[in-house]
Each structure stands twice: as C-alpha cells, then as structure tokens.
Amino acid sequence: MPVGNITRGTTNPNRLRRVDRWISTLPVLRHTKDPLVVDLGFGASAVTTVELRERLLHVRPDVEVVGLEIDPARVESARADLRKWGMVDAHPPLSFELGGFETPLPDARRACVIRAFNVLRQYDESAVDAAWQSMLAAMQPGGVLVDGTCDEIGRVATWISLTPGALGAPGALGTASGPQSLTISLRLDGLEAPSIAAERLPKALIHHNVAGDPVNALMTDLDRWWSIHTGLGTFGASQRWIATVESMKANGWPVLAGRTRWRLGEITIAWGALGRV
Secondary structure: OOOOOOOOOOOOOOOOHHHHHHHOOOHHHHHOOOOEEEEEOOOOOOHHHHHHHHHHHOOOOOOEEEEEEOOHHHHHHHHHHHHHOOOOOOOOOEEEEEOOOOOOOHHHOOEEEEEEEOOHHHOOHHHHHHHHHHHHOOEEEEEEEEEEEEOOOOOEEEEEEEEOOOOOOOOOOOOOOEEEEEEEEEOOOOOOOHHHHHHHOOHHHHOOOOOOOHHHHHHHHHHHHHHHOHHHHHHOHHHHHHHHHHHHHHOOOOEEOOHHHHOOOEEEEEHHHHOOO
C-alpha cells in the first residue's frame, strides 16, 4: 500500500516555477547516468509535473519524470491528461504511478531528484523525519530531495534540500545524510517584508518561528536588513535584495550560492545555522 495520506491536492499552472528553476541547476541532474526525477504528491492536476519535465528538458534532454500519488483517482486523471495532450508516448518518458513516501520505482531504479512540494505541510511535524528517510532511501548517491511549500500562485516559496549522504558523489550538497539547506524564494516587486515566507515554511520549520529560535532570528534579520536597504529600491527591488543578502552573509549567516541566485529573489542558508539536528 502507498505510504501517506491523501492531501488537498490543490495546484495551479506555473505555481512551482521557482523551485523548478532551482532544481534545473543541480549538478546531479547533469552528471547522473540515470536522470530519473520524481514528482511526489503531484495533486489533483498533472500540470506542474508536465511543467517540471519541460523545464528540466532544457538542461537534461533525456530526463525521465515520474509523478507519484497515493490517490488512484488522481493517477487515472493524470494519465487521461497525457492522452488528451498526446503525450502518452512522450520521449523521454513521462508517467504517473500509484505511490507515496516509499517511492516505488521500476527495475530497482533510484531517483536523482525527488520534488515533494506542498505535501508534508499537511502532516504533523512528528511525521516528517520518517517521510524524509523513506524518500531518501529511494535516491541515487548524491541525489537531492526537495521538500517545500509555496503560496497558491508561487510568489512565495521555501524548500529544504536533503541528500542521502554519499561521500564524493557528483552533485551532492553535502556528505551527511539528511537536510543540507533552506532556500527562501520571493517575488521581489511589491515585497513588503521577507518574513512573509514564515507563513510558507516547510513543516519541519514552520512551528519554530518563535522568539529565541534560529528560525525566528532568520526571519527577523531578513526584515531588518530589507528595511535598512530601503533606499536601494530606487535602483530596483533586486538591488535591494542583493544588499540584504550580502548584509546577512557579512553578519554571520552561512549564505550559500551567489548573486546569480540572489537576483532571482533567493537566499539559501546552510541547515546547521537553523539549530536543527
């Protein structure tokens, strides 16, 4: 039986564009010999799975995408969409299968990337670690699990990257199994305060945005530096954001990546800074 609970399943076209853009840069996607990507919990519509495939094809033309859902009706609906769109025999393959956190894949294959977005948000925090471990067990060495959440139209998104932990594996974010980083990605135009992301933190973090916790310190510092650099908004919201991220880094936050990502409204923080094991 598939492992998990049926979620609300709501989704919208282009909702996951921010995380898809980030996934497309992962080294493992370029270097793996088996570019198998899983969209776990794709919901009531196949649209975001199809969009993921289209975006990844630009960087890995032989990428194979499998959408997994624990609701048989959603799997059948997604397959019907493939027939409607003339994609049943798409190459490389796009398929939809019944499955949950156990991540069933054919022929003992393993995924190089698993995207599990807006899935664990609907569970208790106590269920997160077991779900992570189950998905990580289905991954290639050096693979990346992306557990995230976003708003309904994709303007606010956050995600945790996790690896199965394989020393020296190409594309690995770290050598230890488990969480490696938290990324916050925001639409900068019209942004009042970066802490709007607190409402969309992944389940492992959302309940820790309280005084004295590093998660709350992260939200507070982002707002503070965003406010301090208000004047740079004259030159564009991206310049203001870049200055905000630079100030975060200069004041001790272990910021990963560089300006290319910052310009997109992203900031990625090494997991250890959030005080989580």
